Amino acid sequence: MSAVAAYVSAFAPVAGEPDWWLAQRRAAITAFERAGFPSVQDELWRMTDLKPLTAQAFLPPQSIDGARAAALVGEAAGLLPDAWRFVLVDGGFAPALSDLAGLPDGVTLVPTHSRPRAVEPLTALLPDGIAALGVAFARDGLVLRIPAGLVLERPIHLISVQTEAGRGTHTLSRIDLEGGAQAEVIETYMGGAGAWLNAAAHVSLAMGSHLTHGIFVRSEAGAQVFARVSAHVEKAARYSASPVLVGAQQSRVDLVIDLAEDHAEADVKGLYLLSGTQRGQVLTEIHHDGHATRTNELFKGVADDHAHGIFQGKIAVTERGQKTDAQMQSRVLLLSETARADTKPELEIYADDVKCSHGATVGDIDANALFYLMARGLSRAEARRLLLRAFLEEVADGIDAPATQAAVRALLGRALDTPAQEVAA
Amino acid sequence: MLQIDDLWAEVEGDEGPREILRGLSLTVKAGEVHAIMGPNGSGKSTLANVISGRDGYRVTKGRVLYKGQDLLAQEADERARNGIFLAFQYPVEIPGVNNMYFLRTALNAKRRHNGLPDLDAGAFLKLVRAQLKKLSLKDDLLQRPVNVGFSGGEKKRNEIFHMSILEPDMCLLDETDSGLDIDALKAVSDGVNALRSPDRAFVLITHYQRLLSHIQPDVVHVLSGGKIVRTGDASLAAELERDGYAFLNQDAA
Numbered sequence: 001m002s003a004v005a006a007y008v009s010a011f012a013p014v015a016g017e018p019d020w021w022l023a024q025r026r027a028a029i030t031a032f033e034r035a036g037f038p039s040v041q042d043e044l045w046r047m048t049d050l051k052p053l054t055a056q057a058f059l060p061p062q063s064i065d066g067a068r069a070a071a072l073v074g075e076a077a078g079l080l081p082d083a084w085r086f087v088l089v090d091g092g093f094a095p096a097l098s099d100l101a102g103l104p105d106g107v108t109l110v111p112t113h114s115r116p117r118a119v120e121p122l123t124a125l126l127p128d129g130i131a132a133l134g135v136a137f138a139r140d141g142l143v144l145r146i147p148a149g150l151v152l153e154r155p156i157h158l159i160s161v162q163t164e165a166g167r168g169t170h171t172l173s174r175i176d177l178e179g180g181a182q183a184e185v186i187e188t189y190m191g192g193a194g195a196w197l198n199a200a201a202h203v204s205l206a207m208g209s210h211l212t213h214g215i216f217v218r219s220e221a222g223a224q225v226f227a228r229v230s231a232h233v234e235k236a237a238r239y240s241a242s243p244v245l246v247g248a249q250q251s252r253v254d255l256v257i258d259l260a261e262d263h264a265e266a267d268v269k270g271l272y273l274l275s276g277t278q279r280g281q282v283l284t285e286i287h288h289d290g291h292a293t294r295t296n297e298l299f300k301g302v303a304d305d306h307a308h309g310i311f312q313g314k315i316a317v318t319e320r321g322q323k324t325d326a327q328m329q330s331r332v333l334l335l336s337e338t339a340r341a342d343t344k345p346e347l348e349i350y351a352d353d354v355k356c357s358h359g360a361t362v363g364d365i366d367a368n369a370l371f372y373l374m375a376r377g378l379s380r381a382e383a384r385r386l387l388l389r390a391f392l393e394e395v396a397d398g399i400d401a402p403a404t405q406a407a408v409r410a411l412l413g414r415a416l417d418t419p420a421q422e423v424a425a
Numbered sequence: 426m427l428q429i430d431d432l433w434a435e436v437e438g439d440e441g442p443r444e445i446l447r448g449l450s451l452t453v454k455a456g457e458v459h460a461i462m463g464p465n466g467s468g469k470s471t472l473a474n475v476i477s478g479r480d481g482y483r484v485t486k487g488r489v490l491y492k493g494q495d496l497l498a499q500e501a502d503e504r505a506r507n508g509i510f511l512a513f514q515y516p517v518e519i520p521g522v523n524n525m526y527f528l529r530t531a532l533n534a535k536r537r538h539n540g541l542p543d544l545d546a547g548a549f550l551k552l553v554r555a556q557l558k559k560l561s562l563k564d565d566l567l568q569r570p571v572n573v574g575f576s577g578g579e580k581k582r583n584e585i586f587h588m589s590i591l592e593p594d595m596c597l598l599d600e601t602d603s604g605l606d607i608d609a610l611k612a613v614s615d616g617v618n619a620l621r622s623p624d625r626a627f628v629l630i631t632h633y634q635r636l637l638s639h640i641q642p643d644v645v646h647v648l649s650g651g652k653i654v655r656t657g658d659a660s661l662a663a664e665l666e667r668d669g670y671a672f673l674n675q676d677a678a
Contacts, residue, residue, distance in 0.1 A: 371517075373527070376528075377505035377506045378527075378531055378534055382534070390522045
């Protein structure tokens with residue numbers, strides 16, 4: 001049986017789900033059956049290794065390994081020790097591992113399961129078979145709403161772990177900030193060996209609000225992790241996204257950001273750090289639809305061994321997007337002759353009074369700097385680590401939300417396997 | 426401490442290897458300060474790079490012994506941990522690497538190599554504060570990325586500062602005097618003089634005599650065509666300053 005047929009035959013109603021929600025899911029499985037998996041002929045999927053997804057069906061998990069879930073959640077939680085935690089295990093909300101005590105009045109933070117209607121923008125938007133499959137099998141997710149003017153003092157950490165090998169989980173989430181609200185939300189994906197995690201989220205930012213949104217992939221060997229975010233940014237609101245890929249056999253983060261109104265802003269500060277035969281891919285598509293909107297995008301990557309890093313960044317300015325200011329930078333270090341990087345910046349501009357630029361570099365580690373550090377006694381490995389960390393930390397430096405910034409640094413420290421040494425000033 | 430016998434070395438270039446050192450011999454004992462002078466292109470920096478283990482140089486003949494061991498068999502970092510220090514002619518700017526963090530990592534790498542425990546942050550800070558004062562360096566240099574935005578003089582002082590913290594046994598200074606104004610030259614020289622000791626040796630590679638009027642060398646060598654062609658005492662430097670390197674051409678003729 002093909003993977004598509006296996007998914008179709010595995011589709012079943014879930015006890016207690018509302019009729020209208022089942023109807024949405026049914027429509028999605030029908031859409032998936034019709035569309036199938038994307039093809040490498042499709043420009044947006046050309047660089048993705050679709051073979052692992054089409055060779056077998058990643059059906060929903062059957063059993064949860066509680067001890068393993070707790071260990072994975074513990075590891076992820078260490079990145080943000082002081083945060084409200086919302087935990088999904090094998091795609092389902094795990095209240096016992098979550099910590100939502102003390103949330104300010106008026107903040108909604110609940111599992112999607114309790115408010116499936118909240119994710120309707122995602123169920124209506126099914127750009128491809130993978131998105132349709134995600135809706136058809138969506139188990140749960142996070143629904144967050146922050147009332148007008150509220151500034152959350154602590155970050156919210158969505159931790160999604162998968163414990164059963166060879167299974168697939170699909171989550172749908174929704175984040176809404178009302179006018180002037182501010183929050184930091186970090187999603188950490190810990191896929192188990194041979195699992196597939198497929199997450200989709202819709203972000204809606206009302207006037208003057210600001211969301212810092214970390215999307216961290218730190219999974220085990222063999223895991224496939226895909227995350228897709230669509231963000232709608234209204235007047236003078238700001239969406240700051242940080243995709244950080246430091247694990248998984250294959251990871252892919254898609255960010256589609258609509259700067260829909262005047263003075264809306266997008267900040268993307270992201271990175272990948274890949275080795276072995278890992279493949280990491282980030283696609284950003286930022287639409288400038290309002291007057292005087294702004295994008296500031298910095299993406300850095302490091303690929304070693306046979307790893308393959310991909311960055312596709314598109315800036316699209318409509319006729320309404322006069323006075324757009326969009327800057328996009330992508331810089332990659334290749335540490336071996338067999339590592340590969342693809343960087344594809346795209347500008348599509350229909351307004352005539354804009355400032356748009358992009359720059360892309362692919363290079364090797366600086367031999368002079370390496371020798372300088374070694375000539376002071378650092379081993380080659382240590383010198384390399386120090387230089388890589390310095391290279392990638394520029395991304396963290398650009399994040400102006402303290403908890404997210406600290407979490408990115410912690411993630412980098414772990415990934416580069418260096419002890420976090422504090423140096424007194 | 427350092428014994429170089431009949432050293433031949435080539436540098437790898439885009440157009441193939443180029444022979445630079447051609448039979449260089451040199452012996453430096455503990456406590457001595459040697460100056461190596463010579464015109465541009467005579468092989469001074471190549472010598473510093475070969476001793477410190479930089480990639481891109483190939484020794485084709487001869488040997489280098491350091492403390493009785495085969496130096497050429499060691500990687501650059503091993504040489505450094507064994508006590509060889511190169512003060513760079515052009516100190517490298519390394520964005521994102523904090524000067525103090527780097528120096529502490531380097532010091533602790535050396536201490537571990539010598540079987541000593543790591544120095545904790547407090548003890549390290551005390552050590553660097555004392556040395557900063559001696560070298561008239563500003564505190565903020567510590568918190569800045571290595572050499573980034575440093576003036577030429579600050580970079581060279583930073584090199585001497587690193588040297589004073591790492592306390593090497595064999596110090597190589599590759600044209601440390603180039604591009605220094607008189608105050609920086611004095612600060613650098615004072616730093617070196619303060620580090621002189623019976624257990625430590627210095628090789629000062631320099632084009633001009635002016636550094637040597639602040640640091641009195643025990644021995645002065647003239648390097649030309651990849652080998653040492655003259656050796657004398659400090660007065661040789663003064664003679665070179667007065668008469669230049671013209672005699673080299675006369676000898677050749």
